[in-house]
Amino acid sequence: MGKQAKLEGSLKCYLKYGALISPLGQNVQDHYTAFCDNKSGINQELGTGFNSEDLFLSKIKHLKNSRYNSLLELACKKIVEAYSSSFLQSEKTGIIVSTTKANLEVLPSDTFASTISIIKNILNPYHEPIIISNACISGVIAINTAADYIRSSKFDQVIIIGIDVLSDFIVYGFQSLFALSNEACRPFDKNRKGITLGEACGILIMKNTLDDDFSVEYLAGATSNDANHISGPSRSGEGLFRAVTKAIERSGVSKKEIDFISSHGTATLYNDEMESVALHRLELNHIPTNSFKGYFGHTLGAAGIIETIMCMVSMEKSVLFKSIGFSEVGTTETLNIVSENSNVDLEIVLKTASGFGGGNAALLLKQVK
Amino acid sequence: MKIISHSYLNRFGAFVNGDLILSGQEDNFLKQYFVQLEIDYPKFYKMDSLSKSAFLGDFLLKNTLQNMVNIDEKLQLIFANSTSSQQTDLKFIESYTFKKNPSPSLFVYTLPNILAGEIAIKHKWYGENIFFILTKFDSKFFIDQIEMSFLRGNEYCMCGWIEMNGLEEEECFMFVVSKTVHWVENQEASNELNQILNNYRNNGIKRTIKSSNN
Numbered sequence A: 001m002g003k004q005a006k007l008e009g010s011l012k013c014y015l016k017y018g019a020l021i022s023p024l025g026q027n028v029q030d031h032y033t034a035f036c037d038n039k040s041g042i043n044q045e046l047g048t049g050f051n052s053e054d055l056f057l058s059k060i061k062h063l064k065n066s067r068y069n070s071l072l073e074l075a076c077k078k079i080v081e082a083y084s085s086s087f088l089q090s091e092k093t094g095i096i097v098s099t100t101k102a103n104l105e106v107l108p109s110d111t112f113a114s115t116i117s118i119i120k121n122i123l124n125p126y127h128e129p130i131i132i133s134n135a136c137i138s139g140v141i142a143i144n145t146a147a148d149y150i151r152s153s154k155f156d157q158v159i160i161i162g163i164d165v166l167s168d169f170i171v172y173g174f175q176s177l178f179a180l181s182n183e184a185c186r187p188f189d190k191n192r193k194g195i196t197l198g199e200a201c202g203i204l205i206m207k208n209t210l211d212d213d214f215s216v217e218y219l220a221g222a223t224s225n226d227a228n229h230i231s232g233p234s235r236s237g238e239g240l241f242r243a244v245t246k247a248i249e250r251s252g253v254s255k256k257e258i259d260f261i262s263s264h265g266t267a268t269l270y271n272d273e274m275e276s277v278a279l280h281r282l283e284l285n286h287i288p289t290n291s292f293k294g295y296f297g298h299t300l301g302a303a304g305i306i307e308t309i310m311c312m313v314s315m316e317k318s319v320l321f322k323s324i325g326f327s328e329v330g331t332t333e334t335l336n337i338v339s340e341n342s343n344v345d346l347e348i349v350l351k352t353a354s355g356f357g358g359g360n361a362a363l364l365l366k367q368v369k
Numbered sequence B: 001m002k003i004i005s006h007s008y009l010n011r012f013g014a015f016v017n018g019d020l021i022l023s024g025q026e027d028n029f030l031k032q033y034f035v036q037l038e039i040d041y042p043k044f045y046k047m048d049s050l051s052k053s054a055f056l057g058d059f060l061l062k063n064t065l066q067n068m069v070n071i072d073e074k075l076q077l078i079f080a081n082s083t084s085s086q087q088t089d090l091k092f093i094e095s096y097t098f099k100k101n102p103s104p105s106l107f108v109y110t111l112p113n114i115l116a117g118e119i120a121i122k123h124k125w126y127g128e129n130i131f132f133i134l135t136k137f138d139s140k141f142f143i144d145q146i147e148m149s150f151l152r153g154n155e156y157c158m159c160g161w162i163e164m165n166g167l168e169e170e171e172c173f174m175f176v177v178s179k180t181v182h183w184v185e186n187q188e189a190s191n192e193l194n195q196i197l198n199n200y201r202n203n204g205i206k207r208t209i210k211s212s213n214n
Helices: A002-009 A028-036 A067-082 A113-123 A135-151 A168-176 A238-251 A269-281 A300-317 B029-036 B042-046 B049-060 B086-097 B114-123 B139-151 B186-213
Strands: A013-021 A043-045 A055-058 A093-098 A130-132 A157-164 A200-207 A215-225 A258-262 A288-290 A348-355 A359-367 B002-010 B013-016 B019-023 B075-081 B129-133 B156-163 B171-178
Touching: A013 A028, A013 A067, A013 A135, A013 A157, A013 A300, A028 A300, A067 A113, A067 A157, A067 A200, A093 A113, A093 A135, A093 A300, A130 A135, A135 A157, A135 A200, A135 A215, A135 A300, A135 A348, A135 A359, A135 B139, A157 A300, A168 B086, A200 A300, A215 A238, A215 A300, A215 B114, A215 B129, A238 A269, A238 A348, A238 A359, A258 A300, A269 A348, A300 A348, A300 A359, B002 B029, B002 B049, B002 B186, B013 B049, B013 B186, B019 B029, B029 B049, B049 B086, B049 B114, B049 B156, B049 B171, B075 B114, B075 B139, B114 B129, B114 B156, B129 B139, B139 B156, B139 B186, B171 B186
Parallel strands: A093 A130, A093 A157, A258 A288, A258 A348, B075 B129, B075 B156
Antiparallel strands: A013 A200, A013 A215, A043 A055, A130 B129, A157 A200, A215 A359, A348 A359, B002 B013, B002 B171, B013 B019, B156 B171
């Protein structure tokens, strides 16, 4: 107990923007502008399906081959421009990468090798980057893990990178599961038809000290397994219920203080239904909630990072962004889905994620006064 | 923390706490162990090699798990390997390039953390899960993760290093660590972990030489 009290009490963790690249822009400001206009990165891409179907995807234009490597290089270079080499090369700086598939183009060679080599070449860090590959909750877990490293004094700051790119592999895989929508995804809507896949890279910096840049405090996080099915969400939302409950307990805030929930919201029938059940059980169904998937599509290993970045933008600008694609309640339990952009001061924000393997993850952010 | 139990399996044998339980005799050694251990779990046959080996590695630890309290909530699963789900990835690619039929039952196993999901389902464990990609087994890395897991409030960790890629270095090493039993310092635990794995690997190599002499 003594040790746990120390963990929760002593070292604070602060998150600030690193980089954000998606079809909507090359930096956080581009994304703020796009989100204010409710602009989506999703477009119809001709002949991209397994049988040359025209699919809706959130695809970055003008990305050189190999797409994964060039996206990671672009994002890392933005970090080099913004941070000193003494920061990047410090023994107290760690790097954590969240990706589900990394660079699939090189199979059967090591798909994760380029992640390490690109980061080493560009950022020249003291420590080997740590890679987390835990399906769609990887991004949220990466942020939680960064906080573990800071609170146990192993690092003073962590560069957290979330990245995945579109590939035939991923597209055909989700097609084989009949999980893709034949229009831009519509999270939580009555007429939702499934996932729209996307690609992006987001980078966050977590530090144990505050500086002049806009930052939010990271309070706590948790994960929980559904213990139910490897590729389908639990009907009772058990894992999500437990992950959020645990994260709230660890954060020391009360449920009533939560101002906004950035949900997973993939727009599959079962996922969104499960989330509505879990949030109802948590008595959080009245809290303003959105899914950023209508803007970015589902970016897998990048999702938890880029959606946390947009939570921070919401907190910085005091704005709730509309959940694109939602018009009519389509879940058993009614959620308070954000239907128009609106100006609201946000103190405490909850971010959740759920994914294959039965994983669920949650984290809580707090406005810094 | 204290390492309270460990298991190891590869094509040459299945071990618990250093003792050889079964010798590998068939090419399909995972199936052979499953049959010989008389496990009743039909879902096993649907799993890929990574999940099958994790399932067996977990089964070999069953005696240890019996005495743990609140295990369904307070045990974290921490797994890692270097080749992710590459073997299944290649089979899935084959299903759409050569067989012209992307296989959903293969696709769902193209994520390494699925093996943790299979273990969670088997036991009805709702605890925390994480999967790392590391270039090689790193005892200090595991001990760091376990320490941080305990600081977050977990009481036990089941950890694993599982490489099932069809190549020579195939192995499934699993171990259970308890927060409360006989406190051992991190460095000591890390050294012990290296020694345990090296002993298993050396046993494996000895058996390789023996079988190639026959």
